[in-house]
Amino acid sequence: MRLASLYSGGKDSAFSLYLAEQQGHDVPYLVNIVPEDRASWIFHTPNLNTVPAMAESMGKKLVLGHSTGEEGSDMEGMRRALEGLDVEGIVTGAIWSDYQWDRMNMVCGDLGLKLIAPLWRKDQDMLMDQMLDAGIEAVIVGCYAEGFDESWLGRPIDAETVKDLKRLRAKYHISIMGEGGEYESMALYSPLYSKRLRIVSSEREWSRNNGTLHVRELVPDTQ
Template sequence: MRLAALFSGGKDSTYAVQVAEARGWEVTHLLSIRPADPDSMLFHVPNLHVTPLQAEAMDLPLLEERADAGEEAELEALRRAFRRPRVDGILVGAIASDYQHSRVNRVAHELGLRVFAPLWRLDPAHLVRDYLRARLRIVFSSVSADGFDASWLGRLWDEAAVEDLLRLGATRGVHPCGEGGEFETLVLDAPRFRKAIEVTRARPDWRGTAGVWRVEEARLVEKPQRRP
């Protein structure tokens, strides 16, 4: 089964690739959409300029499309992206967003492609720790919900962050995996990466009740040797 992964550089699309390959599916391409709308409901927005480094680290070709603002323009960008690789289906990291999942499925169906969503409807309370067990190095690249503040920008996804997310889920209704748009993430390293990403310059951009950790410079570096 040859698949192209809809890829944002965040935890879910990266983990979906890892899960898919563990199941024996062949991921041949990464597809990245860069939306003009900074508040796009369909696509991840922060730090998409880092995806070429991630693709290089994963040794996979990256196919990029730009999407004008508006739902129809974004769906048309999906169509263009899905037509480019010769694959059997599209791999997505969707967990619970019916808005995104239904639209991706609709476009794929139009083009005769199947959609594979290995994380769909998994328990988010388990998933938040699955990322840790899978050895993903994740940072928060944006936050925009009650209970978050500027200290979350650039914060590492670790056990303490997981506990805080679960607490915010219980007290503020935050989806622990950010499926309500509460936050976005960026993956800096994973078992699938041949090299790690080092952010050499970034700045937090906090505006009232929301913010973005803007990566200004990043590079690939050799991974440290793991202890046996």
């Protein structure tokens, strides 16, 4: 099918887009919803300013939607962004959130679109292994749960990091994929990128037991 990808710039949206294309779907559009409120009901919010660099690296057209961050506005922003696109459905990186799944399905139903979710209800350990095997390279850009400290910001998600995430899961019962909002990520490379991206400007914000790496600029890595 011809699809649009709901794309936040995180590892899950990068991996789901890669899987959709591996399955033979044509995905010419990235749809990024930009909420005003960082505590959006539905969408990932950190570092959305970097998504244009990712779209350019993949040679895809970026379609922006806007929302206040409240539930109704999030859904309306998604609906308006998708209206008029010559697609049959959307691909999403949703894994376990019934809330997100239900809201996205409502919008798709209104527009007559199919919802493709390659990661939905899959075992999270298996997904993490498959994501790394596929060549997705991501870093942690937000930490919002007990057990994380500032040293996690900017940390690559690799085999060693996964071991540490599993240790945190054993102690604090987190999702190693960050599906409960424990952490947020940024995909610096996928097999769909023409070149790896590199963070050249960023600022750390940390308060008590949570914080965000605000990435100001991404550039293609020339090395």
